[in-house]
Amino acid sequence: MDESDVGVPPWPGGEDAWPDDERYDPELLAHGDRRNVADRYRYWTVEAIVADLDRRRHSFHVAIENWQHDLNIGSVVRTANAFLACEVHIVGRRRWNRRGAMVTDRYQHVRHHPDVAELIAWANQENLPVLGVDNLPGSVPLEGYPLPRSCVLLFGQESVGLSDEARAAAIDVLHIAQFGSTRSINASAAAAIAMHSWITRHAGVLEP
Structure with missing residues (x-):
């Protein structure tokens, strides 16, 4: 074309x-x-x-850890823009690969936190519960979970998942149901599923 x-x-x-x-x-x-x-x-x-x-942003936030320059962050930002997230929070390295964002970072608020402790301090100040999303022992299913209207959905690095500090700070860690042979799904895909779960619970199918 x-x-x-x-x-x-x-x-x-x-x-x-x-x-x-x-x-x-x-x-x-x-x-x-x-x-x-x-x-x-x-x-x-x-x-x-x-x-x-x-004027129309939703009340959920998305955070992703960036300790190893995760290439998924751009895709997460693009999806956050599509679902009209309030903000995207980059935790760890300030620099991230913007290619996957497809320029949507011009329209999506992005905030940086040097570490998980600062993210949690900010979330506590804003009275926002932090929910981790990772396929871990002891995690609870995302499906059917009562996602709060205002919250932070926190995702870890591709392959390594949430850091120990992030797991400990989250009020709950949620996993996405899987039925095949792979151990986990791509981080940006998991973020998209979690964001859409919030949309179906709090925004429904209303016209954007």
Whole structure:
């Protein structure tokens, strides 16, 4: 597919027909909008899109440990944007691979914590329970779990899972039911399932 087939062309009718609305970006109106955004945000500035998302954000947060430069973080950020998470929290290394985010980090609030202790201190200050998600002995099923409306869903590194400190800090550790031969599923896939579980419980199938 050619890049010109993606998105929308310049606003029809030329500059004289441009909408009189400060949310619209003159550059996008003049040259077209090829970004990966929902149709209702076509031609809008980044700032206008973020402001509209902030008006509607859900009350769950997503946190992921980043001790080994986990390549899944970008995908987690993209999914958090899709499900309109309040914030994504990167715990550990500040730098993360943004490629998987597909530029959605421009629209998704991302906060950094140097370690789990600081994340937990922040969550306690905000009165947010922290729930770990990992396939561990003693974990409880995500399916049917009463996810709080306001909470932090905490995920560990790919392959190694939650750190010992994260496991100890979580009020519960939840696992996702599996039926095949693999020991675990991809971290970004697990995050997507957990976020959607929150959506089905608290947002339902209402129009976004």
